[in-house]
Amino acid sequence: MDLEAKKKVLRSFTYGLYVLTAQDGEEIAAGTVNWVTQASFTPPLVALGVKRESRLHALIERTGRLALMTLAQDQKAIAQDFFKPTQREGDTLNGHPFEPSPTFGLPLLTKLPYWLEAEVRHLYPGGDHSLVVAEVVEAGVRYEARPLVMWDTGWFYGG
Numbered sequence: 001m002d003l004e005a006k007k008k009v010l011r012s013f014t015y016g017l018y019v020l021t022a023q024d025g026e027e028i029a030a031g032t033v034n035w036v037t038q039a040s041f042t043p044p045l046v047a048l049g050v051k052r053e054s055r056l057h058a059l060i061e062r063t064g065r066l067a068l069m070t071l072a073q074d075q076k077a078i079a080q081d082f083f084k085p086t087q088r089e090g091d092t093l094n095g096h097p098f099e100p101s102p103t104f105g106l107p108l109l110t111k112l113p114y115w116l117e118a119e120v121r122h123l124y125p126g127g128d129h130s131l132v133v134a135e136v137v138e139a140g141v142r143y144e145a146r147p148l149v150m151w152d153t154g155w156f157y158g159g
């Protein structure tokens, strides 16, 4: 295989940027991810690539639950804050306010425009990331915004 071409092709895919959260009791994990897509209308499924060696993966596997928020175009700095390990201080995660989601009580960052909660239906251990397929059980819109797009950030995660 032409490895350089493989990298360029996989990086040419269009991605958004999202903050993914999970929680088990007092333990919270939150991280910025881009390997996300809708995967079915009925039931409403989303599919995500989640790094095996991450606290997010451990909590999602253990609880079978996740929350996902879409970052807005002007929230690149928030995206950056969630590449780092998750630190909770009161009602903030990595310095950003959150509240519990209505169904599962998972952390929702209140500055982000769009959110959903989902229940894991399948977890395929593919390789260094698992493919997580989850059914959306609740969703909300705080305000309308253009989403942050991976290509416009100059970052890459893929290839």
Ligand SMILES: Cc1cc2nc3c(=O)[nH]c(=O)nc-3n(C[C@H](O)[C@H](O)[C@H](O)COP(=O)(O)O)c2cc1C
Residues within 6 Å of the ligand: 029, 030, 031, 032, 033, 034, 035, 036, 049, 050, 051, 052, 053, 054, 055, 056, 057, 082, 083, 084, 085, 086, 129, 155, 156, 157
């Ligand atoms: C640009 C970029 C995109 C990322 N996309 C993903 C992703 O799609 N899936 C994933 O599991 N991790 C992704 N990561 C890594 C997570 O942000 C990081 O592992 C996360 O903060 C989880 O850390 P934890 O070990 O504290 O749970 C990405 C990192 C960067 C820099």
